[in-house]
Amino acid sequence: MDDGSSIFRKAMTSWWKTLKNRYTYYQWQKAFQIKKHLQNIENIFHDVNGFELSYLEKKDHPNLSLTYGEIHLESFLALLSLAKPRPEHVFYDLGSGVGKTVFAASMVYGFQKAYGIETLKNLNSIARNKQKKHARDLNMEFIQQDVQQVDWHDAHILFMNVASFVSDTWEALSKKLCEKPAPIIITCSKPLNNQKFSIHETKVLCSWGIVPAFIHTIKIT
């Protein structure tokens, strides 16, 4: 049974941990000017509703696999920071929607190149137009393509919010990811099922709730 002093010690340790985490969070926010960049993205995309655009494009041929959703951008940037991103890295979002994640990744971590791959034409066009109008200086490319067709040989970090991928797409894609892995693969919702990866599990906030996120790195044997 706990005596008074051990309860006090536990309370102090948890209080200290919370304080330390909060301090690390503020330091991270300040170092990467997170608030400024998020405000910038909000201004750029203030007139865009990805949910509606996606719905309108699929209206005549509904496809459950293309269900739209967005990751909360600060949560996404914090997740990405766990992968230790560097300016010389090349980043891909497979299933990039209107491209907010690609803008955020590029602005904050200054990637050599950031790609957004999206199958829906309207969503991809929005991303391209926003880049042309607001971010010509960022090295981003938005490609309308099926994720299974992507050649990611130059990728250092692959990100995918896979909740909307149907099982066929996910199975084919995970097979390809295991055969031709990038150094870091980040998935939200589901992990890759393969022994060659070490997996760090965490949680992120998405428009449909809190979901598990997985950072895969290849095991060095």
Ligand SMILES: C[S@@+](CC[C@H](N)C(=O)[O-])C[C@H]1O[C@@H](n2cnc3c(N)ncnc32)[C@H](O)[C@@H]1O
């Ligand atoms: C859940 S949304 C994620 C959007 C963004 N990456 C984010 O996390 O905020 C998934 C996106 O993947 C796209 N998508 C689904 N299947 C795809 C496929 N086979 N090829 C390319 N894009 C796909 C959907 O149209 C949708 O825009």
